[in-house]
Amino acid sequence: DTAVSQTPKYLVTQMGNDKSIKCEQNLGHDTMYWYKQDSKKFLKIMFSYNNKELIINETVPNRFSPKSPDKAHLNLHINSLELGDSAVYFCASTTGTGDEKLFFGSGTQLSVL
Amino acid sequence: SQQGEEDPQALSIQEGENATMNCSYKTSINNLQWYRQNSGRGLVHLILIRSNEREKHSGRLRVTLDTSKKSSSLLITASRAADTASYFCATDSTGGFKTIFGAGTRLFVKA
Numbered sequence: 001d002t003a004v005s006q007t008p009k010y011l012v013t014q015m016g017n018d019k020s021i022k023c024e025q026n027l028g029h030d031t032m033y034w035y036k037q038d039s040k041k042f043l044k045i046m047f048s049y050n051n052k053e054l055i056i057n058e059t060v061p062n063r064f065s066p067k068s069p070d071k072a073h074l075n076l077h078i079n080s081l082e083l084g085d086s087a088v089y090f091c092a093s094t095t096g097t098g099d100e101k102l103f104f105g106s107g108t109q110l111s112v113l
Numbered sequence: 114s115q116q117g118e119e120d121p122q123a124l125s126i127q128e129g130e131n132a133t134m135n136c137s138y139k140t141s142i143n144n145l146q147w148y149r150q151n152s153g154r155g156l157v158h159l160i161l162i163r164s165n166e167r168e169k170h171s172g173r174l175r176v177t178l179d180t181s182k183k184s185s186s187l188l189i190t191a192s193r194a195a196d197t198a199s200y201f202c203a204t205d206s207t208g209g210f211k212t213i214f215g216a217g218t219r220l221f222v223k224a
Contacts (some may be wrong), residue, residue: 004171041199042141042214043156043214045211045213046213048210090156092155094212096210100143100148100161100212101161102158102203104157105155106155107153107155
């Protein structure tokens with residue numbers, strides 16, 4: 001079974017549309033993250049959640065709204081998509097108990113046309 | 114803001130050679146980690162070294178940490194073509210809520 005799974009793997013959409021990316025982890029972890037990787041492979045943290053509560057919001061535009069319905073899920077909704085939103089988005093999770101090793105999903109490649 | 118900076122940005126070596134990648138960071142940390150990313154895949158954790166440790170080994174990997182210089186190195190010995198990937202260092206100073214990644218080193222191992 002995949003430990004951290006995200007859907008969809010690819011997302012192609014027009015500017016101005018609204019889209020969602022879903023993430024689920026079956027590791028029993030308390031902390032989940034969204035990262036954005038740009039075309040130069042630079043990986044930037046966007047959000048982190050611990051036990052469904054938002055802990056970190058790294059000055060991400062409010063067009064991005066994460067939602068954690070439970071500890072195992074962290075979804076990302078993006079409104080009014082812009083060209084600059086094109087990137088690979090990674091979900092990750094960790095125990096948050098001192099062993100801070102992150103487990104990553106396989107990524108969602110978002111292309112905004 | 115970006116915490117870690119890897120050096121070199123890209124490295125090309127022959128199979129069997131050793132590969133050394135360096136990482137520098139700016140603020141105090143709880144731990145430093147190294148991850149590998151194969152093309153089109155997610156990141157995979159390789160090794161974690163805590164701020165009170167100086168060296169750690171895992172198989173063909175050797176990691177050092179110098180907190181006085183705010184730097185770390187990752188050595189891959191006897192490299193293989195399968196080691197071709199991007200390698201990232203990552204630091205955390207918050208107890209697990211904000212792991213910050215560097216820009217990565219692209220390693221290419223020629224068979």
